[in-house]
Amino acid sequence: AFYYSEPSHTFSEYLLIPGYTAEDCVPANVSLRTPLTRFRKGEEPAISLNIPMVSAIMQSVSDDKLAIALAKEGGLSFIYGAQSIESEAAMVARVKNHKAGFVVSASNLTPDSTLADVLALKAKNGYSTVAITDDGTANGRLLGIVSSRDYRVSRMDGSQKVSTFMTPLEKLVTAPAQTTLKEANDIIWEHKLNSLPIVDADGRLLYFVFRKDYASHKENPLELLDDQKRYLVGAGVNTRDYQERIPALLAAGADVLCIDSSEGYSCWQEKTIAWVREQYGDSVKIGAGNVVDRDGFLFLAKAGADFVKVGIGGGSICITRETKGIGRGQATALIEVCAARDEYYRATGVYVPVCSDGGIVYDYHMTLALAMGADFLMLGRYFARFDESPTAKVMVNGVYMKEYWGEGSNRARNWQRYDLGGAGKLSFEEGVDSFVTYAGSLHDNVEISLYKVKSTMCNCGVKTIADLQKNARLTLVSATSIVEGGYHDVVLRSGSQIK
Ligand code: MZP
Numbered sequence: 001a002f003y004y005s006e007p008s009h010t011f012s013e014y015l016l017i018p019g020y021t022a023e024d025c026v027p028a029n030v031s032l033r034t035p036l037t038r039f040r041k042g043e044e045p046a047i048s049l050n051i052p053m054v055s056a057i058m059q060s061v062s063d064d065k066l067a068i069a070l071a072k073e074g075g076l077s078f079i080y081g082a083q084s085i086e087s088e089a090a091m092v093a094r095v096k097n098h099k100a101g102f103v104v105s106a107s108n109l110t111p112d113s114t115l116a117d118v119l120a121l122k123a124k125n126g127y128s129t130v131a132i133t134d135d136g137t138a139n140g141r142l143l144g145i146v147s148s149r150d151y152r153v154s155r156m157d158g159s160q161k162v163s164t165f166m167t168p169l170e171k172l173v174t175a176p177a178q179t180t181l182k183e184a185n186d187i188i189w190e191h192k193l194n195s196l197p198i199v200d201a202d203g204r205l206l207y208f209v210f211r212k213d214y215a216s217h218k219e220n221p222l223e224l225l226d227d228q229k230r231y232l233v234g235a236g237v238n239t240r241d242y243q244e245r246i247p248a249l250l251a252a253g254a255d256v257l258c259i260d261s262s263e264g265y266s267c268w269q270e271k272t273i274a275w276v277r278e279q280y281g282d283s284v285k286i287g288a289g290n291v292v293d294r295d296g297f298l299f300l301a302k303a304g305a306d307f308v309k310v311g312i313g314g315g316s317i318c319i320t321r322e323t324k325g326i327g328r329g330q331a332t333a334l335i336e337v338c339a340a341r342d343e344y345y346r347a348t349g350v351y352v353p354v355c356s357d358g359g360i361v362y363d364y365h366m367t368l369a370l371a372m373g374a375d376f377l378m379l380g381r382y383f384a385r386f387d388e389s390p391t392a393k394v395m396v397n398g399v400y401m402k403e404y405w406g407e408g409s410n411r412a413r414n415w416q417r418y419d420l421g422g423a424g425k426l427s428f429e430e431g432v433d434s435f436v437t438y439a440g441s442l443h444d445n446v447e448i449s450l451y452k453v454k455s456t457m458c459n460c461g462v463k464t465i466a467d468l469q470k471n472a473r474l475t476l477v478s479a480t481s482i483v484e485g486g487y488h489d490v491v492l493r494s495g496s497q498i499k
Helices: 064-073 085-097 115-125 181-190 221-228 242-252 267-280 294-303 320-324 330-348 363-371 442-459 465-471 479-485
Strands: 014-016 053-055 076-079 129-133 142-147 195-199 205-210 234-237 256-259 286-291 308-310 354-357 376-379 393-396 399-405 433-437 474-476
Touching: 014 363, 053 064, 064 076, 064 085, 064 442, 076 085, 085 234, 085 242, 181 195, 181 205, 234 242, 242 256, 242 267, 256 267, 267 286, 267 294, 286 294, 286 354, 294 308, 294 330, 308 330, 330 354, 330 363, 363 376, 363 442, 363 465
Parallel strands: 053 076, 053 376, 076 234, 234 256, 256 286, 286 308, 308 354, 354 376
Antiparallel strands: 014 474, 129 142, 195 205, 393 399, 399 433
């Protein structure tokens, strides 16, 4: 047998050492954009995420509701595969058919936004048109439209003349100042208008909402964003029924697939990827895993995986290490796999993104995982706690909890995830059925978690994930200094809470 000379470590055993923070290194300037799928040197990945978070391929985590909520934040869900092909495809279709509308484009754009803010948002997301509402959401009052043609804010002040209209004034359709963006859109289409004047209580013109071909606007901004902005969604597949499941998921609109398995260094994954390449070439994106070492990564990268997932036995609901004795500390596994990814990139010019899957407990673990080289993170427990996850919210001992169970539990019976080519059933459990403390809405929690990530990145003097991976300095901490890291030698006042 071969013995590793070092023990394997996990996230809580590491800390980041701060670096120099320059004046412009503030959370607002940090970009968390990250590649999801493989790309060649000098090229852009086919799919990138605006935040480095994907939700776990689990029945208790990723249905269409959570997928929409996470996509709105700029992340992506992998709809769980342990269900019939028809119902998984239906979930994918529901995400794709959900109208993204203006919520995404209008976010953060309020009357206080500067033109530079508008242009930055447009450039970052590739929008050709954005709307400005009074509260930055689609239900807020519409204040103006910025088109890509001339970057001109079409908001008009009272000095603009209504006589520019050809329509007799008495036939003019107008809308009041409190009109929402969505209502304005509906009115334009109902009356087949070229433009909709928004007026105040005295009939004074405040601004116009334009439609196609009107004035300098060659595009209809409203139509353009409802048609083009569809949410990204992924879907889990297995190495058993993939020949039937994959075509159905693609027909439903899945943007990316992921082979869901507890252990991915296998001929089964190689065969599944080979079949995808034979059928679809590179046009279909498929990730693979999970692995915990260099050999496993290189095997899947050479097999053609679009990304590789890392992690065995570290998931919060996972008992694989106890039942089978396989696995590795998540930090050590991740560090070795990311080194293999960089080695593969140097040798081939092909970058295969790495996903750290499972074991994220504190928000700072996210930053550590990214610093150790992860391109994005897969989280189960984290998302299971939110309103949008598919499971029941229950009261346990006076505290609200959400149900959360592992794919290898008797409740999930996802035998395909653990199958090594045999029984066609879950022979023994590798996961538990549990509760997690209810935490509120996905949006509120993701916002706070990522603000922490961005703040830590600023402490380290970096504004991108790529720079964090390159420049981070990490230190192992002794067991004694872990105690020092929490509050200590004080008595908490009653009522104070540690989160
Ligand atoms: P966590 O975010 O809850 O710590 O971990 C989620 C990950 O645990 C999943 O993405 C998956 O890789 C893994 N998982 C899911 N079910 C089981 C199980 O039943 C499991 N053993 O290990």
